[in-house]
Amino acid sequence: MLRVAVLGAGRIGKIHAANAAASPRARLVAVADPFGSAAADLAGRLGCEAMLDPVAAIGRDDVDAVVIGTPTDTHVPLMLEAAGRGKAVLCEKPIDLDIARADAAVAEVERLKGRVMLAFNRRFDPSTRAMRRAIDAGEIGEIRQVVITSRDPGPPPRGYLEHSGGIFRDMTIHDFDMARWLLGEEPVEVMATGSRLVDEPLMRAVDDFDTVMVQMRTASGRQCHINCCRAAVYGYDQRFEVFGSAGMLLNDNLRPTTIRRWRQDATDMREPLLDFFLERYAEAYRDEFEAFAEAVEAGAPMPVTPQDGRQALRLADCALDSALTGRAVAV
Amino acid sequence: MLRVAVLGAGRIGKIHAANAAASPRARLVAVADPFGSAAADLAGRLGCEAMLDPVAAIGRDDVDAVVIGTPTDTHVPLMLEAAGRGKAVLCEKPIDLDIARADAAVAEVERLKGRVMLAFNRRFDPSTRAMRRAIDAGEIGEIRQVVITSRDPGPPPRGYLEHSGGIFRDMTIHDFDMARWLLGEEPVEVMATGSRLVDEPLMRAVDDFDTVMVQMRTASGRQCHINCCRAAVYGYDQRFEVFGSAGMLLNDNLRPTTIRRWRQDATDMREPLLDFFLERYAEAYRDEFEAFAEAVEAGAPMPVTPQDGRQALRLADCALDSALTGRAVAV
Amino acid sequence: MLRVAVLGAGRIGKIHAANAAASPRARLVAVADPFGSAAADLAGRLGCEAMLDPVAAIGRDDVDAVVIGTPTDTHVPLMLEAAGRGKAVLCEKPIDLDIARADAAVAEVERLKGRVMLAFNRRFDPSTRAMRRAIDAGEIGEIRQVVITSRDPGPPPRGYLEHSGGIFRDMTIHDFDMARWLLGEEPVEVMATGSRLVDEPLMRAVDDFDTVMVQMRTASGRQCHINCCRAAVYGYDQRFEVFGSAGMLLNDNLRPTTIRRWRQDATDMREPLLDFFLERYAEAYRDEFEAFAEAVEAGAPMPVTPQDGRQALRLADCALDSALTGRAVAV
Amino acid sequence: MLRVAVLGAGRIGKIHAANAAASPRARLVAVADPFGSAAADLAGRLGCEAMLDPVAAIGRDDVDAVVIGTPTDTHVPLMLEAAGRGKAVLCEKPIDLDIARADAAVAEVERLKGRVMLAFNRRFDPSTRAMRRAIDAGEIGEIRQVVITSRDPGPPPRGYLEHSGGIFRDMTIHDFDMARWLLGEEPVEVMATGSRLVDEPLMRAVDDFDTVMVQMRTASGRQCHINCCRAAVYGYDQRFEVFGSAGMLLNDNLRPTTIRRWRQDATDMREPLLDFFLERYAEAYRDEFEAFAEAVEAGAPMPVTPQDGRQALRLADCALDSALTGRAVAV
Structure with missing residues (x-):
């Protein structure tokens, strides 16, 4: 115990x-x-x-x-x-x-x-792990492209933003980790672009972006796209797509219930998404703790290492550099 | 020609x-x-x-x-x-x-x-034919239950209703034909119930029902449920489910486009259904004519016979009898 | 406490x-x-x-x-x-x-x-409750038809079947309760049919059916269809549809993850269903206990009463009677 | 006439x-x-x-x-x-x-x-036009991000590739046009990356890429991502996502029928996609011709101009330049 x-x-x-x-x-x-x-x-x-x-x-x-x-x-x-x-x-x-x-x-x-x-809690989400297992089992062959969508329901307060390190290091960092994990190879080149479309005055004040796109390439040529936005009216949007030579895996969002509404103006309507990460990743946080406790008990290697954290931060830094300079940045 | x-x-x-x-x-x-x-x-x-x-x-x-x-x-x-x-x-x-x-x-x-x-145009709908082919190929094993949903967008005018022969003979007759075709066996027993929930005064005046359910059994015990209603606010609802020992086939509705809307109050919203049978079954009507012309040219057996028409009418009569008497009616 | x-x-x-x-x-x-x-x-x-x-x-x-x-x-x-x-x-x-x-x-x-x-645990499933709330809020207007699909992944052992009281009293009884709860009115007439399609020798031995359909009507004419089967290769199938004058509510199944697979032979494939009721209704069981404890603490009326249990049993008896006699049975 | x-x-x-x-x-x-x-x-x-x-x-x-x-x-x-x-x-x-x-x-x-x-036939696809109408009606507010997925079922023969002008000018050019049309603003910056993951020897021989990603930005900061691949085992993949301040629009693929298969190992399986552009965009080609004939008859402005063709080609050139140099290229 x-x-x-x-x-x-x-x-x-x-x-x-x-x-x-x-x-x-x-x-x-x-x-x-x-x-x-x-x-x-x-x-x-x-x-x-x-x-x-x-x-x-x-x-x-x-x-x-x-x-x-x-x-x-x-x-x-x-x-x-x-x-x-x-x-x-x-x-x-x-x-x-x-x-x-x-x-x-x-x-x-x-x-x-x-x-x-x-x-990095997202690695422990049941659907994410099922994707990883399917990739490892060779279900989709050789990976070609990974597409990650990651949008928050709304921006954090200014006080938070001032110390967040910027959207790439604070928010996209989760996606950089997922990119590395799903690609199965290290990105060697990062191209990024940033905009202020949600709250221009606030973003200018804190010298940050609220809407970004990143595109990365590994040494063997695998590609990854990430899009992030600090606000999405329909909730916390977390989607993953892994496209390979033998097929594709999609991982959709979670909603509080499974009901669908049919009305005069629209059919098959589903509920808004779970509002934010604490709800969306509740099971992931639980399983993350179990994986930690299990590894400690067993004396096994840690499932996510400080080196993983360092690498994600490095990609965030490259993305910021690319967004500011308009150059592809070698990792 | x-x-x-x-x-x-x-x-x-x-x-x-x-x-x-x-x-x-x-x-x-x-x-x-x-x-x-x-x-x-x-x-x-x-x-x-x-x-x-x-x-x-x-x-x-x-x-x-x-x-x-x-x-x-x-x-x-x-x-x-x-x-x-x-x-x-x-x-x-x-x-x-x-x-x-x-x-x-x-x-x-x-x-x-x-x-x-x-x-019987529905037999020629591309999705219906794909279901039939999948059944014939043994994809779902032995058929156990067929569930048919069949709802019109709105009731026809009184003048039409007066000469329609009643909902079972006018509207459900298509579903009786589909039931026979999908079950692969003749129903031997019919149980039906009828209600006046859309327009009670009108239905009373024309001595008809606007909302019915039918349940049938074949000699080997295969079962079929049909539900019909003269009005559905979301459009012309045509769904088919065939459940067998090795799997299930579902056939969903058609919509004018494939777009999905995500809004603050709902996600994944699809468009209302194609409004009525001329739109929904446009391709089925085309293919039905081609099948007719092809059979005539080739001197081949007709794909749907007068006997098929007679049998669907017989099931409609049994259903009406059952709805009026509250008994299961042997075909 | x-x-x-x-x-x-x-x-x-x-x-x-x-x-x-x-x-x-x-x-x-x-x-x-x-x-x-x-x-x-x-x-x-x-x-x-x-x-x-x-x-x-x-x-x-x-x-x-x-x-x-x-x-x-x-x-x-x-x-x-x-x-x-x-x-x-x-x-x-x-x-x-x-x-x-x-x-x-x-x-x-x-x-x-x-x-x-x-x-009756299903009343406490989050999606079921969301349906009930939507009905109560008038989202779909006046209820016309309820369609309930309820299929087990596989039949119980013979020893269980011998003392189960038969499929209507053992399995369909949950659906009778859901029917009453979703219809919002008491059924007054029951028509049922039963078959032995999964394991004919066993069902004959225990004098039971393994595949049934039930159709019911309330005094005002609302209709309900239930289909049950003791075996479905794709898992524990629990679907609910409530169709009303202003719209429709569908409640789909749960799966262990949200991933979808795209392969050469099929696209958008989802995982098999959660295997059985303990997994499917895990949250419902939790919320059921909470509702019980809350009602006891508050001295409030019980959310489900013995009278509810009696009424579902009565519908099961009527269904068995109808399946054996081929008559509509008044409740 | x-x-x-x-x-x-x-x-x-x-x-x-x-x-x-x-x-x-x-x-x-x-x-x-x-x-x-x-x-x-x-x-x-x-x-x-x-x-x-x-x-x-x-x-x-x-x-x-x-x-x-x-x-x-x-x-x-x-x-x-x-x-x-x-x-x-x-x-x-x-x-x-x-x-x-x-x-x-x-x-x-x-x-x-x-x-x-x-x-540019894709502008006339019914679902694409429905997206455009929804955008124009303000349904999703101010556009922030556009995500375009565009994958062919398989690569063209070498003879075609040698004279195609390369993947950006031959294949992605359709996506550049859609990007301009959906963004509602001109891209001012292009970042692209290209790989040889489908057929490395062939692509090296014709000096081309078979797998590319592009990311673009307009003057006001709207962003667009495009991913293309010359081969996808599951068919011709054409998806569009437009994300705005008030919602999101998704446009999914077409399949030959609407049936879904449920089996022991997977549920809700849909058919592979329509194989290629002649099938996928059959209706778009028809409507494109009608739009042309209608504009000629009416003496109205052409719905797509040579300038549109020139602009898409310019974006393709910028993308190629970016992929070769690793720089963001100003349009």
Whole structure:
């Protein structure tokens, strides 16, 4: 039974804490957050201890593993603290917004022989895994093109945007990870373009884009397209297409129910999409935690590594560079 | 080249005349209708002769085949007139509203060795034929249940209803034919129920139902359900399901385009259905005429026979009897 | 916090016990089953007490409510024992296979002012509830026809069939409940037909059907069709269609993932259906327990009553009668 | 009644000739092709005159309009010949493979005040037009992203590829036209990448790509992605997505029938796509000819102009340049 502390009691920390508490493989020991009331509320609901200091939580003898759901700039120090103490780590993305610091962290984790898993939750969605299995089984032959659609229901607040690192590092980073995972090869070239179509004044103020397209190529010539937008009126749009020499796999969105409405003006109408990632990927978050706990228990390799996090960040940096310079950027 | 006269220049006669005129296997010689202006208009548009007297059209030496699209009570006399003169006949359903007269007509056609095809157009719809081929190829194994949905966009006018023979003989008769054709066996028992839910006063006045359900069984135990309604706000609803020991076939509706709309309140919305049978079965009418012309040319058996028309009428009579008496009726 | 004992540690008891244990509204106190090892296993896994005697479990002071998941012939005595002791009851369907005993039980529960909910789980499926809400909101106007498809992946073993009460009372009973609930009116007439198409020798041996169709009518003329089969190669098939004057609602099946495959021989292929009711209705079982616990806590009317169970059984009896006699049976 | 000569009796000429012959607005006078037997066959079947010399066909007094379906390098001279003689022209794409010659032709047509329509048939597909109407009606608000999928069932023969001008000018050119038409603004920047994944030796031999991605941006920031491949095992894949501030429009593929198969290993299977453009766009070719005839008759502006053809070619050139240099290319 893995004894777990969750660091951070915000939106994402709550998800991880609930999953740890419900897991048959784990016991939730503590939740730590400098905002004491957040930790207290969550700990009260889940029946564990509340703490203020994440570092103290890492240091507890009755803690085998930590989940890091704190602000991005604390990811690296907490990860290294935990790795240094021999604790297993499930760390939210991104490792860091700065590639040099991410590289240094990856190197240090390796030196410490740390057991760190990066939380790219989409890899654990049941439909995503079914796609991966179908690819591995050779169902679609050699991969030629991957097309990823990734649109949020609405933009985050300005305060968030100011520290997000920009749309490529904050939002598209998930898609960069999916691209690498579905392509089965590393992209070697990135072309990107960015626009301000949802909220031009806000995007100008925070020096960011809200609508982007990315196109990438691997050494063998496999291609990937990603489109992202910070707002879609019909909900959180997450679609994946993998096209190969022997067929194609499509992965559609989820909706709250399966009913279809037929009316005078339209037929076969389905419900709007699940509103956002916490609902859409609820099962993925659960399975991600299980995969983490299982790997730690078994002493098996981590299913997603800090190197994966570093690589996705590198692609995000290349995309930003390409969008700003209008050049294809070699990775 | 089959030389054809079309009898009747109404809604259905126009369809047959246009198909005959466009067919590579046929030449449209004449259109005959006692309403001279209807015949003249149609003949003018299609470049053939207009006549007032259908019997005279049958008698022409330059006519090899006739399509009967006149009022129901003229079907039998015109069919026998044409069969007696050795002309091939494509006759609209039903043969007659009275089973005894239909039986007599079937017997007389046989005596005359007449070449008569009954116009159950749905058998020629490309999707229907694909279902039949899949069944014949054994794709779904032994048939167990057939489910037929058949709803009109709106009820016909009172004048039509008064002479229609009732919903079972006028509307459901197409479904009885499809049921026989898809089941691959003759129904031996019919249970039906009828309601007045669309327009109760009108239905009471014409002593008819507007909403019915029928359930039938063959000797080996195969089952069929049919539901009909005279009105559906979303258009002309024609669905077929054949369930067997090794799988299932579904045949969905047609729409004018393939676009899907995603909006704030609904996603994946499709267009309303094609409004009614002339649009929905346009291709079926074309292919039906080709099948007729091909069979006549080849001297091959007619793809649909007067006996098929008689049998569908018999099932309609049984259904009406069952709906009125509340008993299962043996066919 | 509702203190709950689950009676019966078989397939269905396990579901209820797990839901009670995970519910924020309840605490699972005990599991009781004369097969001691089954109770012990389940109790061990869920951290509650194991008992051999269901009656003793009912009698515990620390038990406020019981869930009855024992064999059918014990439903009535356990329900009455619990009602007599003032315990709330969630009882699996059917109340009993005999309508007279069911009637007597309903009357006795009323006399005792017992708090009994009948476990028609499908009413709590999220998509089913969404249909009900849409109907109540007037989205489809006046209901005209309900079409229910209900096919199991494969037949149960002979031992089960011998005591099941027959397909109408064992399997179709769920559909009779859904029919009543979706029609919004009581059926007054039942017509049914039964066949032996899946396993004729077995069905003959147990004097049962494996393939049935039912058609019902309410006093105002609303119609309902149900088709059932004990086997479908493509999985557990549960579809609902409600057709009204202003539109139609369809409720499709669930599958494990949302992926679609495109291959040379077929496109847009989806996965087989969830295999059976425990998977298909997992969420419905959870929400059913929550609805029970919520109603007990609030002292509110039970969402499904013993009278609902009695009425579904009555429709099953009428259907059997109709299938055997070939008559429409008045309810 | 427009009197029409069709120049070229190959694959595409046959389509145009059949549509002209069947059009209520036109009469097919002649088919001209230096391969006399092709012209004779086609003319025989459609009941018009066969000619060897396209220029002579243009010169006939009884010809008002010509359809140019000859090899690409004859498009410009025939178009100018016809324009010079005051004949209306429907010219197959592309105008020419060389942008300078295309520009000169456009200028000359303008000087001659020629009535020339370029045959971008996809604009006339019923579903495409329905998308355009929905956009114009404001259904999806301001356009943000357009995603176009365009895959052929299999590559053309080497002989064709050697003179095709390359995948961007031969195949993607249709998508460039659709992009302009759906975006509602001119692209100002093009980024493209090309691979050889279908047949590497062949593509190397003809110095071409078989798998490409293109990404474009308009001045206001609207974005468009195009993916093309010369081979898709599941058929001719033509999908369009237009995403806007108020919703999204999707346009799916066509299949020969609407049946869906349910089997043990997969459910809801649909048929493979219509195999190639002649089948997929049959209705679009018909409506294109009608639109041409209607515009000529009415003296209205041509629905697609030589300038449209020139602009699509320019985008193709930019894409090739980008794919070869790895730079974003300004249009």
